[in-house]
Amino acid sequence: MLELLGSRLTAPDGHFQVLAGMGGAGKTTLALALAERAERQGRSVWWVSATEERSLLGSLLGLALSLGASPAHVEEARAGVRNAADVLWERLETERGWLLVFDNADDTDVLTFGNASARDGSGWLRATRAGLIVVTSRVRNQEDWGRHGVLVPVPCLDxxxxxxxxxxxxxxxxxxxxxxxxxxxxxxxxxxxxxxxxxxxxxxxxxxxxxxxxxxxxxxxxxxxxxxxxxxxxxxxxxxxxxxxxxxQDRAHARPLLRTLSCFASSVDIASPLLDLQVLGDGLGMADISVRNGLEALLSVGLLELGATPDLDEVVSVAVHPLVAAASRQHLDVHVTTAAARAMRVATGRLRSDAPEDWPVWLRLLPHVRSLLRLPPAALDDGGVAAIAWAVVSSCSALRWSGAWSAPEALTRDALCQAESLGSHHEAVLCLRYQQALAALYQGRLAEAEPQLDDILTTQLSTLGPDHPATLATRHETAHLLVEQGRLAEAESACRYVLRDQLRVLGAEHPETLATRHWLLRAVGERGRYAEAEAGYRDLLQTRSRLLGPEHPYTLMTYNNLGLQLAYQRRFTEAELLYTELVATRLRVFGSQHPYTLQARSNRASVLTELGRGREAEEELRSVLETERRVLGADHVNALDARYELARAMIAQGRHREAEAELRAVVDAESRVLGPEHHLVGDARLALGKTLASQGRRDEAIAELRALVDLQTRTLGPANPRTVATRESLNAAETGGT
Structure with a gap:
């Protein structure tokens, strides 16, 4: 087999080679032997792990960069703006005689890029004569690899x-x-x-x-x-x-230690947060030195493998082979599962969900959290179940802060299923349901989130009491939900009500107290009291900057909403400067695809439209909208708001017909998602009425604006700036003005 692969390395025929066989058959060993041969021949050899999509993307883009790809193109590829596979292959095709190994591609979905699967030949795996691609995998079905892949079965030895x-x-x-x-x-x-x-x-x-x-x-x-x-x-x-x-050999502690580590995800690095010797020792009833010796013993007999090279501030990581883990899981008992659950609980408890510097660690822990959720119920006691549930609660919070707003749904669903034995009134179960409701809220499914929060709050009030931090948090998010629903008078009242109790129980400078102040000011601003909201946001900004730091996610949220108040007061030059700085900061802190970064870019583009830079605003909004549709979905309120701003940019350039079509689509979608009485629907309807008037369709414009004035007068009040603006546009249309 090595000779066969060597001949294809010397004379590539345009196909990639798939070394396929069961785990432990020697696929990686064979690929390593080929790599050593290629290196002796003076060829370039690159080796990437194909076990996880994110790390694979990073490795291949790093390879592209080392081969001379434009750093800007690589960053655009990381951001999803440019096709990452194309960036890599533009450089690979300029080289000759190389070997590229994709190791452990046991899940072909990891090799899928965009809509290009492993078998398509247009993603990461492509036909080439520039060099040889070798894939090691357990997938032995030729159909999964397509016509460009050649299956090379790796059987067991005779x-x-x-x-x-x-x-x-x-x-x-x-x-x-x-x-x-x-x-x-x-x-x-x-x-x-x-x-x-x-x-x-x-x-x-x-x-x-x-x-x-x-x-x-x-x-x-x-x-x-x-x-x-x-x-x-x-x-x-x-x-x-x-x-x-x-x-x-007096190293019996290796057995329960292996069982414990096998509760985590196999073939995934178990990094330092989960390898705390004292925590593992306490959980297993052994001394720190015994845990250390146990790890060394397991490494010495090949039952553990060293993981990737750790960062300077981390201890070494280990990985458990899937077959070893599968064998060990047949011997699980409450003793080892509780130790694993406790290790995860402690590891997540030491991290901050709202700290961007901790988010990469959360991502490394996530496969292990999922693995714990797959433990059989018979192997767990209530203590272990509760520890896993609390780890999931913390993980969901971190995922939400990091911008992965849909990820908590599957976690909370699986965790609630596992935690049934705890009972519906257990605090951890209530917090899991709370995270589930927030997942719906942040994805814009407001009608789904509302009854969930109401039911959770009812239970918390009777079991935890009105002053419990978890109860206050649910009350806070209920008020937040009212703001998002556009029920602004109710939202302001609810915010003031919960803020009163937070000040008494938590104190004026507690992050949750400040968060409620944030949403109270948002309700105040949307109700048209812009100066009051601006002053409140400036005070809140000073407090959050002092307590949390100028680049904390909460602080940056305050910056964003301060910019809204400036724009509402038509102070567009000030708002543009603020948003330009905010976009740069959020890009650095959150990355280009975080919903908050996209939101800031959209808000800045809105201001650019008002400053007469419609074409620039349109280009920015089209880029934002493309990413938001992919990251959040086409019906998310952020994406719909970007479409509304895009229509306004079109109007600013005189393209009223295009803008009309876009606005009608936005009105229909927002009415369905938010309800026809939401103030954002009114914004889109006002813009629609004005563009109809600009096209000379006076009767249509008057009908639209008159209906909107009646609605806003009833829902927002006659003095609300939105109602006033609509009435002024109606008067202009009726008198033939502009």
Whole structure:
């Protein structure tokens, strides 16, 4: 097989090679051998892990950069503005004779880029004669790889070759025939042969011969797996024998430690937050030094693998092979699952959900949180379930702050299912439901979030009491929801009501108290009291900057809403300066695809329209809208607001017909999503009436504006600036003015 791959490396035929086989078959070892051969030939060799989409994207864009890609193009690719696969391939095609290995591509979705799957030949994997692409994967279906992929099956070894492997590793363990019998018994799986050989080659092995090893397998195999012909079973038993050997060497603590680590996601680095020696030791009832020795013991027998090279401020990470994890999970008990759950609870408790510098750590923990949610209920007690639930609550908060507004939905759904045993009134369950409601709220599904929050609040008031921080938080978000729904008078009253209790219970400078002040001022501003809102936001900005820092997400939210008040007062030059600074800061702190960054860009574009820079505003809004549709969905209120601002930019350039079509679509969508009486729908209807008048369609404009004035007078009041503006436009249309 190596010779075959070597020939294709020398003379690429335009196909990529897929080394496909079961776990432990030696696919990566084969690819490494090919890579070593290529390096000896002086070829460029690149190796990327294909286990996770985000890290794969980073690795391949890093490769593109090292090959001379434009840094600007790479950053645009990271932001989703430019096709990342094209950026890479523009550089790869200029090189010759290279080898690129995609290792552990066991999920072909990871190799999907945009709409291009692994089999399409237009994404990360493409036909080329510039070099050779090799993929290692468990996916053995040719259809999954398409016509540009050549499947190279990597089977298990025959017994003769397997015997040679065993004798290389344990030369004194028996004859060739005995080794061959054991190799056959292990099914020829290279990983199993390697584990068995290392065990038998150890001076501390209890079973020193191939025959005695096989006899021990026979004794324990049926009890463990129940099927003697299953090739994975031999591997599983081999790992158990390795643990037995460690126990005989006074390192029995390795077994529960492996069981605990196997509760986390397999083949994913278990990084330093989860490897706190004291926390693991406390959970397992052992000393710190025992945990350290246990980790070293597991590494020494190959039951753990070292993870990626850690950052300077992190300890080394480890990974558990999927087969090792699967075998270990068959021996779970409450003792080890509780230890794993507690380790996750402590790890998440040490992070801040609202700190951008912690968000990469949260992302590394997320696969392990999901893995804990898949633990069987029989292996958990209420303490473990509660610890996992609290870790999910914290993770959902971090995901929301980081801009992944849809991600908490699946987490909370799975966590609530797992936490049924705790009962509906358990505080952790209520907080999970709270996170579920916030997921709906932040995705703009307001009608769905409202009854959820109401029901949670009713339960909290009866179980936790009105002054409990969780109850106050739900009351705060209920008031926030009213603001989003456009029920501004109710929202202002609700904000003042909860603010009164927060001041008494939490204090004036508590972040949640300040958050309620933020939404109170938003309600005040939307009700037309712009100067009052501006003054309040300036005071809040000073407080948040002092307590949280000038670039904290909460502080930047205050900047954003201060800009709105300036724009409402037609102080567009001041607003443009503020938003220009805010966009730059949010890009640096949040990144280009965060909803808050996109929101600031949209607000700045709105101001540009008012300053007579309609074409510039339109270009910006089209870019924002494209990303918001992808990140948030076409019906999210932020995307609809960007469409409204886009229509205004068109009007500023005299393109009234285009703007009319866009505004009608916005009115229809916002009426469906927010309700026809929402003030944002009124904004779009006012713009529609004005553009109809500008087209000379006076009767249509008057009808639209007259209906809107009646609605706004009833919902906002006759003195609200929105009502006044509509009435002025109506008067102009009726008198033939502009």
């Amino acid at each position: 017994s003769a070759v397997g015997a040679r492997v065993l004798q290389d590793l344990a030369p004194h363990a028996g004859s060739l025939g005995e080794a061959q019998a054991l190799a056959e018994r292990l099914g020829g799986l290279p990983l199993g042969l390697h584990q068995a050989g290392r065990y038998l080659g150890s001076p501390f092995a209890l079973d020193r011969t191939f025959t005695s090893y096989m006899a021990a397998l026979d004794d324990r195999f049926p009890l463990l797996m129940g099927q003697a012909t299953d090739p994975r079973s031999g591997v599983t038993q081999t790992w158990e024998l390795s643990l037995d050997s460690l126990a005989a």
